[in-house]
Amino acid sequence: MSRTRRRTLALLALLPAWAAAAGPAALPAAPAAAPLRIAVAPHTSARVIVEMYQPLRAHLEHALGQRVEVITAPDFTAFARRAMAQDYDLAITTGHQARLLQTDAGYRPLLTYKADFRALAVVAGKSPHHSARDLAGSTVIGLSPASLVTIWGQHWLHRNAVPDATMRYVSASDSVGHLVLKGEGSAGFMSLANFQGLPPALREQLRVLDESTSMSGRVYVLNARHAARQEAVSAALWAFAGTPEGRAYFDRYKLGGYRALEPRELFAMEPYANEVRLALKAPPAK
Amino acid sequence: MQLAPLKTVRGRLILAAVAIEFVMLALLVGNSLRLLRDAMGEQARAQAQQIAPVLSAALVAPLAQYDHATVQAVLRESQAIKGIDYLAVTDAAGRVVAASGWPAGKPLPDTGRGFTLDASPPRYDVAHPIALAGQPLGRLQFGLDLGQIVQARQALFSQGLLIAGGELLLSGALLSVLGLLITRQLSALTEASLQVARGRLTPAPVAEGDDDVGRLGAAFNTMSRAIGERVEALQRAGEAQARIAASLAERNAELQRTHIALSAENGMRVAAQAELEQALLRLQDRTHQLDEVLELSPDGFVAFDAQGRVRYANQGFQRVTGLGADAVQGLDEAAFGEALAGHCAPQASFPGLAALRQCAEAADERRRRVRIELTRPAQRVVETGVRLSRSATVSQILYVRDVTHESEVDRMKSEFLSHAAHELRTPMASIFGFSELLLKRRSSPERQQEVLAIIHRQSQAMIDIINELLDLVRIDDRRGKDFQLERCDLAALATAVAADFGVPEGREPPQLALGDAPAEVRGDRAKLAQALRNILSNAYKYSPGGGGVRLALVHGTADDGAPRLGLQVVDQGLGMTPEQVARVFERFYRADSSGNIPGTGLGMAIVKEIVELHGGHAELHSSPGEGTTVTLWLPVAAAAAPAPAPAPHPAPAPAPAAGQLVDA
Numbered sequence: 001m002s003r004t005r006r007r008t009l010a011l012l013a014l015l016p017a018w019a020a021a022a023g024p025a026a027l028p029a030a031p032a033a034a035p036l037r038i039a040v041a042p043h044t045s046a047r048v049i050v051e052m053y054q055p056l057r058a059h060l061e062h063a064l065g066q067r068v069e070v071i072t073a074p075d076f077t078a079f080a081r082r083a084m085a086q087d088y089d090l091a092i093t094t095g096h097q098a099r100l101l102q103t104d105a106g107y108r109p110l111l112t113y114k115a116d117f118r119a120l121a122v123v124a125g126k127s128p129h130h131s132a133r134d135l136a137g138s139t140v141i142g143l144s145p146a147s148l149v150t151i152w153g154q155h156w157l158h159r160n161a162v163p164d165a166t167m168r169y170v171s172a173s174d175s176v177g178h179l180v181l182k183g184e185g186s187a188g189f190m191s192l193a194n195f196q197g198l199p200p201a202l203r204e205q206l207r208v209l210d211e212s213t214s215m216s217g218r219v220y221v222l223n224a225r226h227a228a229r230q231e232a233v234s235a236a237l238w239a240f241a242g243t244p245e246g247r248a249y250f251d252r253y254k255l256g257g258y259r260a261l262e263p264r265e266l267f268a269m270e271p272y273a274n275e276v277r278l279a280l281k282a283p284p285a286k
Numbered sequence: 287m288q289l290a291p292l293k294t295v296r297g298r299l300i301l302a303a304v305a306i307e308f309v310m311l312a313l314l315v316g317n318s319l320r321l322l323r324d325a326m327g328e329q330a331r332a333q334a335q336q337i338a339p340v341l342s343a344a345l346v347a348p349l350a351q352y353d354h355a356t357v358q359a360v361l362r363e364s365q366a367i368k369g370i371d372y373l374a375v376t377d378a379a380g381r382v383v384a385a386s387g388w389p390a391g392k393p394l395p396d397t398g399r400g401f402t403l404d405a406s407p408p409r410y411d412v413a414h415p416i417a418l419a420g421q422p423l424g425r426l427q428f429g430l431d432l433g434q435i436v437q438a439r440q441a442l443f444s445q446g447l448l449i450a451g452g453e454l455l456l457s458g459a460l461l462s463v464l465g466l467l468i469t470r471q472l473s474a475l476t477e478a479s480l481q482v483a484r485g486r487l488t489p490a491p492v493a494e495g496d497d498d499v500g501r502l503g504a505a506f507n508t509m510s511r512a513i514g515e516r517v518e519a520l521q522r523a524g525e526a527q528a529r530i531a532a533s534l535a536e537r538n539a540e541l542q543r544t545h546i547a548l549s550a551e552n553g554m555r556v557a558a559q560a561e562l563e564q565a566l567l568r569l570q571d572r573t574h575q576l577d578e579v580l581e582l583s584p585d586g587f588v589a590f591d592a593q594g595r596v597r598y599a600n601q602g603f604q605r606v607t608g609l610g611a612d613a614v615q616g617l618d619e620a621a622f623g624e625a626l627a628g629h630c631a632p633q634a635s636f637p638g639l640a641a642l643r644q645c646a647e648a649a650d651e652r653r654r655r656v657r658i659e660l661t662r663p664a665q666r667v668v669e670t671g672v673r674l675s676r677s678a679t680v681s682q683i684l685y686v687r688d689v690t691h692e693s694e695v696d697r698m699k700s701e702f703l704s705h706a707a708h709e710l711r712t713p714m715a716s717i718f719g720f721s722e723l724l725l726k727r728r729s730s731p732e733r734q735q736e737v738l739a740i741i742h743r744q745s746q747a748m749i750d751i752i753n754e755l756l757d758l759v760r761i762d763d764r765r766g767k768d769f770q771l772e773r774c775d776l777a778a779l780a781t782a783v784a785a786d787f788g789v790p791e792g793r794e795p796p797q798l799a800l801g802d803a804p805a806e807v808r809g810d811r812a813k814l815a816q817a818l819r820n821i822l823s824n825a826y827k828y829s830p831g832g833g834g835v836r837l838a839l840v841h842g843t844a845d846d847g848a849p850r851l852g853l854q855v856v857d858q859g860l861g862m863t864p865e866q867v868a869r870v871f872e873r874f875y876r877a878d879s880s881g882n883i884p885g886t887g888l889g890m891a892i893v894k895e896i897v898e899l900h901g902g903h904a905e906l907h908s909s910p911g912e913g914t915t916v917t918l919w920l921p922v923a924a925a926a927a928p929a930p931a932p933a934p935h936p937a938p939a940p941a942p943a944a945g946q947l948v949d950a
Binding site: 034035042045046047049050051054057058067069070071072073074078082087 | 346347348350351352353356378379418419420421422423
């Protein structure tokens with residue numbers, strides 16, 4: 001076999017390897033076409049969340065020149081698990097999950113809403129429950145075990161030494177109110193914002209038994225892989241607050257606008273974040 | 287004769303009927319299949335439109351939550367719907383996130399082909415976008431199973447084919463039987479017709495009957511008999527035609543001979559006609575030339591016909607007499623004479639044609655013409671005469687000729703001779719009388735010397751007259767052809783003439799104002815000097831009371847802008863009245879009627895002729911008691927221009943232009 005023929009065969013043998021190596025590079029549009037995923041914690045139904053964040057999505061697409069999609073998760077635990085698995089580019093979630101993502105997954109906190117975020121313990125207006133102790137031995141309804149209001153509620157039960165209270169988890173805050181009124185539970189935990197968003201007829205039949213101090217509600221955190229774009233993303237968010245669409249969005253959902261995070265604001269969420277951390281370590285429910 | 291089935295009417299009728307039936311059955315089956323396809327397609331599309339939104343609504347939330355397990359469950363449950371072959375959902379990036387009834391990893395089929403029953407496998411693929419609030423979440427794709435529709439179509443098609451085949455077979459058999467019954471008698475007719483075609487014009491009669499075919503057979507039998515009779519008649523006619531043809535051939539030969547003879551005669555006639563046409567053309571040409579001559583002739587001609595009426599009058603007659611052809615055409619002699627006499631002066635009127643005919647017989651040529659004077663259209667002297675004609679159509683021709691100019695020349699000659707004779711007779715009478723005195727009477731030597739001086743002076747006067755007459759005649763005859771033209775300086779010429787001029791005793795020489803500017807003209811020095819001498823002579827003669835005479839050179843401009851030079855002589859003498867000024871250039875005219883101033887009356891006429899033959903003109907201004915100014919204007923010689931040709935006739939004097947003294 002001549003040297004020339006050997007060289008030719010060697011080159012032919014290398015062709016598949018070269019093709020495999022060049023294949024992905026030959027699709028330059030693929031990375032650019034990947035959308036920026038804004039994941040919103042499932043504080044309400046997926047349909048409402050997607051509709052709610054459409055003005056922000058449209059603004060960011062225009063400002064960043066990139067396709068943006070708004071997604072959520074079936075529940076807070078799944079949301080936290082996916083966020084920890086780096087599935088999201090920008091996460092909008094409650095303060096305790098934001099703290100967890102900051103410390104355990106490298107997300108970078110950006111800003112939060114001006115609106116006050118508080119957790120409520122509600123009971124039926126005509127119920128005989130007038131203090132935490134009245135809930136002893138009853139069933140208390142909360143959202144996902146990883147949600148801030150539910151964790152706050154469990155801490156509230158613990159701080160008030162309510163014995164033998166059984167937690168029941170549902171998927172939506174309006175379901176919490178309905179179940180409490182139907183007597184499925186003696187009390188329920190929901191955020192102040194969700195309480196204010198309930199239908200008036202439903203809300204008037206409920207009574208607030210207790211409420212938390214102000215906490216970090218929904219915090220915007222950016223995945224560390226976008227660290228180089230942090231200023232651009234942050235600027236786009238602040239710019240959204242100044243647009244007519246942004247103002248309408250804040251007015252409609254009573255969010256008051258954006259504000260910067262206080263220096264140790266997320267650190268205060270550490271106890272709640274630890275609850276989530278423990279929940280994630282537990283094996284998933286069958 | 288046995289024909290192929292398709293060559294027979296029966297065969298073609300059967301084939302046509304079967305073909306039509308085949309087409310109709312094909313249309314029926316095809317239309318049924320089309321209706322089935324359209325109806326099933328519409329039903330499939332409607333089903334797809336119902337399924338897609340419902341499934342899409344169910345998939346929105348799990349897709350937004352990235353809850354693909356739920357998506358998969360929804361698809362799995364949905365596939366239980368009858369007729370759905372598979373379901374699949376792709377995310378916004380096009381990745382398959384859940385599928386049911388579709389193998390994992392296998393690319394989803396293309397949905398762009400629409401509804402078709404010919405696809406394999408038979409399936410209607412539909413895609414529907416899943417979006418929420420304008421945000422695309424993914425795409426739902428499913429396939430509707432069309433297997434039952436395809437089976438129904440195949441059953442319809444095969445059953446249709448079976449029914450159509452049976453129908454065609456039955457129709458063919460039925461039509462064959464019917465065709466055989468109908469065309470049996472037609473075959474006999476066909477055979478009989480073939481016999482006629484082969485020459486047997488009277489075949490055996492075919493069967494006749496009351497139906498269509500039987501009547502056709504009867505008609506054929508009648509036609510066959512008629513053909514036989516016609517053939518016999520044609521044979522007889524053929525024999526007669528042969529006889530006529532022979533007779534026609536004989537007549538034709540005779541006609542051919544006659545034609546040859548007539549052709550020769552006709553040739554001679556054609557040649558004669560060509561000669562006649564040539565002669566006619568020549569005659570027309572001659573007539574045309576004659577008409578042109580008559581129209582161009584300055585003389586007038588009037589032709590009278592045999593009845594003595596005006597037949598023709600040319601343009602010349604109208605130009606001379608003012609009577610147009612339309613005014614005299616058709617007039618008899620008397621009316622014509624009266625019309626012409628109406629344009630004449632009473633003392634020299636038209637004498638009439640009869641008188642002219644008498645004059646025409648005179649032997650002397652001049653006596654054959656009669657002069658008349660017209661007052662219209664202008665004052666004219668006209669010669670008329672008649673020439674008798676021997677033509678059959680023209681009896682006589684009157685001619686008229688305008689001799690006004692000749693008559694005027696004659697008058698001027700007579701007048702000139704009369705003037706000349708008169709002027710010569712005066713000194714001649716003195717010479718005759720004083721010479722007779724010397725011959726018949728003795729006188730002292732002093733008296734003789736005195737008389738001889740008178741005779742000498744009068745002779746000198748006669749010689750002067752004769753010389754000037756000769757000058758004038760020479761100028762008239764030669765019209766300047768004998769002039770010696772050259773460039774000459776008028777100032778120098780005027781200086782020389784003034785120096786040589788014999789100033790009368792006791793008078794001052796002319797005062798010169800000639801200037802230094804070049805003043806060259808082209809002319810004959812001697813003639814120009816003669817003209818200048820004449821006007822200097824008149825200036826001194828007509829200023830008997832003394833007074834200075836001034837000779838100047840003036841510059842001026844002609845009407846056409848050309849520069850000109852003038853020799854101007856100014857005296858302070860008697861002057862002239864306007865009437866005298868108007869006549870001063872006439873020959874033998876003298877402003878002095880007393881006879882105290884000597885002269886021939888020809889000097890100024892000579893001056894005028896000389897100046898005008900040089901292309902100039904003489905200008906004279908005068909007032910009684912104030913003197914006279916005479917200017918001889920001449921054109922300035924061009925730098926290198928040739929000398930102006932002497933005018934053949936005296937040019938009309940241009941309007942006087944203001945002269946300007948060079949050094950006034």
